[in-house]
Amino acid sequence: MTKKFEFNWHVPVPEPLLQGCVFDRWNEDKDSSDIEPNCLFKVDEYGFFIYWKSEGREGDVIELCQVSDIRAGGVPKDSRLLAQLANKNGENLEEKSLTICSGTDYININYQHVVCPDAATAKTWQDGLRKITHNNKMNNVCVRTNLMKHWMRLGMLVDPKGKVPVKVVARTFASGKTEKLVYQCLQDLGLPSEKNDVIEPADFTFEKFYELYHKICPRNDIEELFQSITQGKADTINIDQFITFLNEKQRDPRLNEILYPLYDEKRAAEIIATYEQNEEAVKEKKLTKDGLIRYLMSDENAPVFLDRLDIYMEMDQPLSHYYINSSHNTYLIGRQFGGKSSVEMYRQVLLAGCRCVELDCWDGKGEDEEPIITHGKAMCTDILFKDVIYALRDTAFVTSDLPVILSFENHCCKTQQYKLAKYCDEILGDLLLKEPLPDYPLDPGVPLPPPNLLKKKILIKNKRLKPEVEKKELELFKQGQFVIDDEEKEDASAPVSVNVEEKKVDIAEASAEAAVEAPVQVQYTGSTTNVHPWLSSMVNYAQPIKFQGFDVADQKNIHHNMSSFAENTGIGYLKTQALEFVNYNKRQMSRIYPKGTRADSSNYMPQVFWNAGCQMVSLNFQTPDLPMQLNQGKFEYNGNCGYLLKPDFMRRYDRNFDPFAESPVDGVIAAQCSVQVIAGQFLSDKKVGTYVEVDMYGLPTDTIRKEFRTRMVPSNGLNPVYNEEPFLFRKVVLPDLAVLRFGVYDENNKLLGQRILPLDGLQAGYRHISLRTEANFPMSLPMLFCNIELKIYVPDGFEGFMAALSDPRAYLSGQEKRAQQMKAMGIEETDINTKDIVGGGDTAKKSSKEEEKKAEDITFEIITxxxxxxxxxxxxxxxxxxxxxxxxxxxxxxxxxxxxxxxxxxxxxxxxxKNKTDIxxxxxxxxxxxxxxxxxxxxxxxxxxxxxxxxxxxxxxxxxxxxxxxxxxxxxxxxxxxxxxxxxxxxxxxxxxxxxxxxxxxxxxDKTLRTKxxxxxxxxxKKQNNTKKFMDERKHAQMxxxxxxxxxxxxxxxxxxxxxxxxxxxxxxxxxxxxxxxxxxxxxxxx
Known part of the structure; x- marks a missing residue:
């Protein structure tokens, strides 16, 4: 575009972190423990890494994009290690300590513990590190920045003498290339090149590393593009050719030319001046191959609009108008049956952007009778409810300040429910929304409040008493006269019966209770209606009720009521009452959770429920499968705040939307998307074959899976070239809901990396796409080079009409063209008379005869x-x-x-x-x-x-x-x-x-259609288009x-x-x- 977008991904690093400080580092595993005293800890100027080195040891680093939390405190459990640290650092060890939590998923968390010189330093470092972590923009930096990041990492992984080992550098390019070639290229650059050599950090500049990268991985794919732009006639691209390339290849033709102007000479010259290293070429406004590569690897060529990484959506609409990033059975770190529960999972999912977590609350059986969180009688370990509330308090609003919903599945007796309410009140304090907002009372017809009015507020979703009962019991409770009459508690020693078959849930009886979730038949007499009044009074905008049907919900018109549906029940409603489900979700919220037979904690595909406008599509965050990748890829945008505004037609009451629509939706322009996978870079550190799959997920008619895949490039994980024919997604009915998924696999079908890109916001042109891990964590070097083309979908038979609208001058009629040609000869329009022309000439006659032949006409005699x-x-x-x-x-x-x-x-x-007279x-x-x-x-x-x-x-x-x-x-x-x-x-x-x-x-x-x-x-x-055309023809004929x-x-x-x-x-x-x-x-x- 004419105006350059400034992508400010860099968060300034506080000075104390740049200067560094000496800490004692320790870690403690099950089998061993270690202490590394006097480590110099630093953060680089860009905030990529926290790294450390001590005398006589090699340096080590942690990528800050993998750091989830920096916590105060933390002391060893090992008494010997504790005594060691106490002797060196004196008293108040916990006040001086920090714990750095990092990992590439939500379960396997690494903890680096450090002891600072004093409490003030610990506080400075904790605040400073928290300021530069969770930088979602840094996760989306360009390929060239990632190369620089990797070069900086190599400079930190020094040997005990502070030198960069050659073998560490060679390891970067190990896959697909022999070490001998790497060493030869190092030698060509004048750098040490033997296996056991080391490189002086000062000699190993980024430009040297960048040059080494191009020697080992020459960009022949971009060379071909360069030749196509210059038509093989020059060594540089002139500015006219560059402008044409920018407007025809790198720009989405669907964009409004006022909001997104075409590239002009001024903007093209700015780009050349920014990325071209040859000064002579800059003066002549030309671009060399190196300049083109630098431009294509820059932030200006991100695969999506980078402004979508900020909160760009309107956040002032009712809660029911948003998709909400939601977790199911948040406490589990493994299977649903016999799995482990962990407080840490609550911290991790909230730090990852989740805004709705689930708490399965049960009566504690110990002497203190502390309420616990566990998976019923599914033989899972349990954790204390209050520990979870502490974790929620500490992490709920670290990455996003938009509201968090606590989905209680409450099986506690009233005595322990009192403790639930007490802990929520005391620990969460003002964070807990205890009363409805004055402008949004809990009355029928009143919409839910918007996320912006609920910033830094925690909402409880739990059964609520009837208003008159709650008011009476709450008054008695405040007066100290409320008598708790708990029913008989469940016998903790009762046998557990496991039902491996999925429960059959009747559609009409879908319940807000998640008792059917587990593959375990649990009969309990906990509180479904028997709720403590104090806890009941804390429930406001998320009041679960048993679902009685869409017509009943419509009649009641109570926006703060919501229901939960098992995935199979939800699909049943979608099958039978799809439009009603969409309309229900315009007014009030629904929560979807995995069916009970998913004992392995696998996930269902969330897209089908997003298509219906369901807000809380809850998934097992501990399982980084495809559904979870889609979820995290989708919610990465809009500032990773956990809320995404639903499309307009899924919010407006005057619009009806069918999530199974196969034809374009009124007011929505269907799209056409073409993806050509050209090449890959750094896909694997092993010498393996690789291939790429490109899928699309959206409406059922838009979803294409397991169909488009490249050929296998054998024995090259470093820089395979696929150069496939484009994969064409010919008709995307609803681009707002569609996402593209790129999956890279090795020859054994193991996922090497993936990326989810929303079609709404996707950029056209030649783009480098950085890959992510299974759990959607960024991978620095792995990337794909693709060509993406985006167009408006045009049905068969309307191509000419669309082209005429796009470029009317190219479709002038023959007479208009002749008039223009005559005008060039000096004949004006006023000199031409067409009124008195007799006959139509041979052309007109021929056309007329054809028409007569085509349409049979009958003249009937007038009957007199x-x-x-x-x-x-x-x-x-x-x-x-x-x-x-x-x-x-x-x-x-x-x-x-x-x-x-x-x-x-x-x-x-x-x-x-007789005579006449007489007669x-x-x-x-x-x-x-x-x-x-x-x-x-x-x-x-x-x-x-x-x-x-x-x-x-x-x-x-x-x-x-x-x-x-x-x-x-x-x-x-x-x-x-x-x-x-x-x-x-x-x-x-x-x-x-x-x-x-x-x-x-x-x-x-059709040879261009390669798959069935x-x-x-x-x-x-084509059949649909033909059918529409045929029906129109018949209708016209009948009329x-x-x-x-x-x-x-x-x-x-x-x-x-x-x-x-x-x-x-x-x-x-x-x-x-x-x-x-x-x-x-x-x-x-x-x-």
């Missing part, structure tokens, strides 16, 4: 009444109706002719022989004529009504026929459309099936088809309405004729 009237069925009904009409008209005509004839005959008879005046004639007019009018009215009735009947019949014809035509059109849709879906299914087959073939033939696991993951990923059907249905409905309207018009016509007739004079006669 005229079209329907040409149908056979309609023509048939109209012919029938015409016949009916003709018959009726013929009948009417016949009737009119008959009536007319009859009326004419009557009139003729009546007027026969007009004759009343009889008038009467006959009037009757005939009436008869004719009635007949004509009847004929008209019969005609209109028949016409209406015909129109109704025509309506039925036309409606049926229209319905059948519509049905035929709809069927045709459905047939088209069916063809489209069949074609789509066939195409999708073809893609699926091609995908399987593509993955099977890789191929299975890649195939699964399109649904719209087409809906559109056709609307068209059909309109056609029906038009038909009905036209028929109604016809009916309206006849109706109007009737009305009009009714309104006219109905008198008619034939003329």
């Amino acid at each position: 009444i005229e079209i329907l009237k040409n149908e056979k069925a309609y023509l048939k009904i109209t012919r029938k109706q015409q016949k009916e009409l003709d018959a009726m008209q013929k009948r009417h005509l016949k009737e009119r002719m008959l009536v007319q004839k009859q009326q004419c005959t009557t009139v003729e008879k009546l007027v026969k022989g 007009a005046k004759e009343a009889g004639v008038k009467e006959v004529v009037s009757g005939q007019v009436g008869q004719w009018s009635e007949m004509m009215e009847r004929h008209r009504k019969e005609y209109w009735a028949l016409m209406k009947q015909h129109v109704s019949e025509q309506q039925d026929t036309l409606t049926k014809l229209m319905d059948s035509t519509h049905a035929a059109q709809m069927k045709q459309l459905e047939a088209k849709h069916e063809r489209e879906m069949k074609e789509m299914n066939a195409k999708q099936a073809k893609i699926s087959v091609e995908t399987m073939k593509e993955v099977a033939n 696991g890789e191929k299975d993951r890649r195939l699964r990923e 399109k088809q649904s719209k087409e059907k809906e559109k056709l249905s609307v068209k059909h409905e309109k056609q029906k309405q038009d038909l009905l309207k036209e028929i109604n018009n016809m009916l309206e016509l006849y109706k109007n004729e009737e009305i009009e007739y009714e309104l006219t004079n109905k008198v008619e006669f034939f003329a």
